[in-house]
Amino acid sequence: MSLEQKIMGDMKAAMLAKDEKALRALRAIKAGIINAKTAEGAGGVISEEEEQKLLLKLVKQRRDSLEIFTQQNRPELAQKEQEEIEVIEKFLPKQLDPEELKAALRAIIEQTGAKSPADMGKVMGMATKQLAGKADGKAISATVKELLAG
Known part of the structure; x- marks a missing residue:
């Protein structure tokens, strides 16, 4: 349907x-x-x-x-x-909770080999494709910044 x-x-x-x-x-x-x-x-x-x-x-x-x-x-x-x-x-797939989002983004960061905030573009490109519909763009961006800064 x-x-x-x-x-x-x-x-x-x-x-x-x-x-x-x-x-x-x-x-x-x-x-x-x-x-x-x-x-x-x-x-x-x-x-x-x-x-x-x-x-x-x-x-x-x-x-x-x-x-x-x-x-x-x-x-x-x-x-x-x-x-x-x-x-x-109600019509969207279940959204990832913050911990699931972090785990998914850590895997993407590993795949891309990103090391610093300067590599954010590479990570965001892959993350927005893989997580489309499962997480808000602002949440993805904020989490990527947090993970790459740490």
């Missing part, structure tokens, strides 16, 4: 349950899928990898907004963003 089919099924369930929170997030995902499918060169089809990237992008947008709304003391808007993040994350 494709992501789009899962979203459509969940949208129907959310409509019947009158779950506005879920419906808002599901509509955003559906809009993102439609935009990706109709983008130039997409040919009306998106791969599973592209679906994961789309979901990660949607979560990142909402986290950025959540941060801004929290800084501006807008709890009602921050709450909406948090609710949407929770719904969207």
Whole structure:
């Protein structure tokens, strides 16, 4: 079952349950899928990898907004963003916890032979490919800096 089919099924369930929170997030995902499918060169089809990237992008947008709304003391808007993040994350693979992320990054650092923070680019290139969908880019970057600095 494709992501789009899962979203459509969940949208129907959310409509019947009158779950506005879920419906808002599901509509955003559906809009993102439609935009990706109709983008130039997409040919009306998106791969599973592209679906994961789309979901990660949607979560990142909402986290950025959540941060801004929290800084501006807008709890009602921050709450909406948090609710949407929770719904969207249900469609992503399980995220690595900090210890699993460190272990995976240590292995990548060993593979690349990185020794200092100057080698961060090599590590990040490989890490973002291998850990796509499993960890946030900011978390990967911060952990790589920490491991290479130590």
